[in-house]
Amino acid sequence: MRTGKQKIILASTILIVLFTVLISVFYIFRNAVLQQTIAKVSNTMEIDYNSTFSVKKASFDGFSTLNLSDVVLAPKNADTLFKIQKLKTSINIWKLLIGDIQLGTLNINNGFVQLTKKGKIRNFDAFIKKDKQTEIGKEKRDYAEFAYRIISKALNLVPTDMVLDNLSFRLDDNGKKATINFQKMRLVDKQLETSIRVQTNTFTQRWKIKGFADPRNKKADIRFFNIDTGAIKVPYFDERYNLKSSFDSIRLNIQNIDRDGDELHIDGFTSIKNLKVNHPKIASKDVVIKNARFDFRFLLGSDFVSVDSTSIVQFNKVKFHPYVAYETKKDTVYKLKVAIPKMKAQDFISSLPDGLFTHFQGMEAQGNFDYNLNFSFNKNKPDQLVFESNIKKENLKITKYGEANLNKLNGEFIYRALIKNVLQRPILVGSGNPNYTPLNQISPYLRKCVLTTEDPSFFSHHGFINEAFKQSIIKNIKTKKFSRGASTISMQLVKNVFLTREKTVSRKLEEILLVYILENNRIVSKERMLEVYFNIIEWGPNVYGIGEASRFYFQKSPSELNLNECLYLARIIPSPKKFMYQFNDQGMLKDFAIKQESFLTNIMFRRGLLSPDDTIYQSQRIIISGSARSFLRIKTQDTTQVKIDSLSVDEEFDL
Secondary structure, eight states, X not given: OOOHHHHHHHHHHHHHHHHHHHHHHHHHHHHHHHHHHHXXXXXXXXXXXXXXXXXXXXXXXXXXXXXXXXXXXXXXXXXXXXXXXXXXXXXXXXXXXXXXXXXXXXXXXXXXXXXXXXXXXXXXXXXXXXXXXXXXXXXXXXXXXXXXXHHHHHHHTSOSEEEEEEEEEEEEETTEEEEEEEEEEEEETTEEEEEXXXXXXXXXXXXXXXXXXXXXXXXXXXXXXXXXXXXXXXXSHHHHHSOEEEESEEEEEEEEEEEETTEEEEEEEEEEEEEEEEOTTTOXXXXXXXXXXXXXXXXXXXSEEEEXXXXXXXXXXXXXXXXXXXXXXXXXEEEEEEEEEEEEHHHHHHHSOBTTOXXXXXXXXXXXXXXXXXXXXXXXXXXXXXXXXXXXXXXXXXXXXXXXXXXXXXXXXXXXXXXXXEXXXXXXXXXTSTTOOOGGGSOHHHHHHHHHHHOTTXXXXXXXXHHHHHHHHHHHHHHTSOOOOOOOHHHHHHHHHHXXXXXXXXXXXXXXXXXXXXXXXXXXXXXXXXXXXXXXXXXXXXXXXXXHHHHHHHSSOGXXXXXXXXXXXXXXXXXXXGGGGGBOTTSOBOHHHHHHHHHHHHHXXXXXXXXXXXXXXXXXXXXXXSGGGGGSOOOOOOHHHHHHHHHHHHHHTTO
C-alpha cells in the first residue's frame, strides 16, 4: 500500500518521463513539424486570403533556434506585403508546449514590409476584410480580457535580444510615399538603440530611438529624437491630409501593465517637446506647444474603457485632470470630464499655444480660477445629454488686452468685414457715419424680431446658452456632421469685430474665450453690444448696418420700418446675399418666405412680444422699393401684346 507521499512522487516521475518523451519526439521530428507548419500557413494564406506565402529555406539550428530565408507574403494581383531575406530566432519551448509563442532572440537581415494603394487596389485589403468578417456574430467583448491577451501576445513576440539590419517599412498611397528604414536596431540587456533613415517625397531625415525595454516584465522607457539638426517631421500626413507636423523629441514610459481581478491597469507617461502643427482647419499659422506631458492611467473592465481621473495632462504651465470613458454595461455611453485645479490666470494666458490664440498675445491678467466640465452622451438616449461647464473666479481681472482690445466697442472705431481673406470697405461705427443708428432710433419691431431669430435670451445670458450647446451637440451627433451651431449675438459680435470668418479650431476657441471675457468682466453693456451689432452686420451685397439696409430695401430710416419689413430683415440675416431668392418674378414673397414670416410671428405672439394691435396691417405685402429691387428677377409686362389686345376689342365693338 503506497502512502500519499509515494503517490505524489510516482505521479511526478511519470510526468517527467512523459515530458522528456515529448521533448525527444519533438527534437527528432522538429524539422518535419516545421515544414508541415509552413505548408499549413501557406494553405491558409491561399484559401482564406488569396495570397502566396513561401519560405525558400527553413531549418532548426540546435534545439530551439529557427533559421528562415527568403520569407515572402504576396497577395495575388497586388504588391508584396513583406519579404525578409534572412531571419533567425529562438523560441521558448516551454511556452510553445502550452500554446503560446514567445521569442527569445531575433536576427533579421535585409527585409521590407510595405502597404500600397494603386488606384483602388490595396495590397492589405484581404486581411482587413477577413478581420471584419470574423467579428460578425461574436458575443459582447470583455475589454480587459481582450486587451490583456493582445498585449501579452504582442510583447511575447518582442524578443529579449534583437538585432535588425536594413529592415524597411514602406508606404505608397498612389504616389504619396514614405519609407522608414531601420538601418540598425539593437536590443541587448534590455537596452534599445536604433539608427533610422526616413525618406518621403518632400524630405529626408535620420532618427534615433534609444532607451530601456523589458518586454517580459511589460516595462519600457524610450526616447525618440532627431540625429540631424532641426525637428523631426512626421511623414506622409503632409501629402495625404495637408497636415504638417513636427517635434523635437518624444518620450514614452510604460511603468505598469497589470491585470487585477476584472480590471486591467496601464500606467505610465508620455511627453513631447516643441510640437508644431499646421493645417488650414486648425489655424492659419503654425500651432506650437513647447512642452506637453500626459501622465496616464488607462483602466479597462469587462464593459468599459477609460482614462482614469488620476491622469494628468500638462502643457506649458497648465495642468488638468481628464476623465474619458466608453461604457457598454447597459447602454453605450460616452463620458468626458475635465478638471483644472485653481491656477493663476496669467499662467493660463501665457501657456496658450502659439498660433492658436494669436489675439491673446500680450494680454495680462490677475487673479485665479478653476474650471470643471462634465459631458455625457447616451447613444440610445441622446436627448438625455449632459453638458455642464463651470468656472470659479477669484479676483479675476484683465489688466491689459492683447491684439483684441475689447474696450474699443465702447467708442468709435472702423469696422472692415473680412470675406474670403479680402478686406471689405471701411465702415465707421459712430456718429460720424450718417448711416449709423443709435439703438433707440431703431424700430422696436426690428429689435424684437432679430432677438427672436438670433438670440432670445441675449439680455439674460453671459455669452453662452448651455441648452443651445446641448441641442447643437445632439443634432451634430445624430447627423454625424456639423449641421447646427449655438452662436449667440455676443459670439457673432466678437467674430465680426475682432476675428475672421474662417472655419478653424483656432478661431472658434478664440471666440469662446473672448466672449467669456467680454460678458463676464462687464466691459461693454448689453445695450451697446446690441447697438454695435445692428450697425455692422451684413444685410445684403455690400450692405452693412441697419442704416444702409433700411434704405437699400425700403427707402426708409430704421425708425420707420413696419412689422412686415422687420420680419423680412430678421429672416434674411443668415444669408443676406441671397435675399433675391425670397421673391418670385412678380416681386412678391414666395410661399416658403410667407410661411417663415407666419411662423416667426406666431413665436413672437406666444412670447408676448406682439399683440393683435401690432398685426392689424400685417396683411400688407412687402414692397422692395430701394436699390435692392434691381436684384430681383421681375418679369416685364409685354406692352405690345396689351396694345394688340386693346385694338381687337375696339374693332369687335366698332368703337
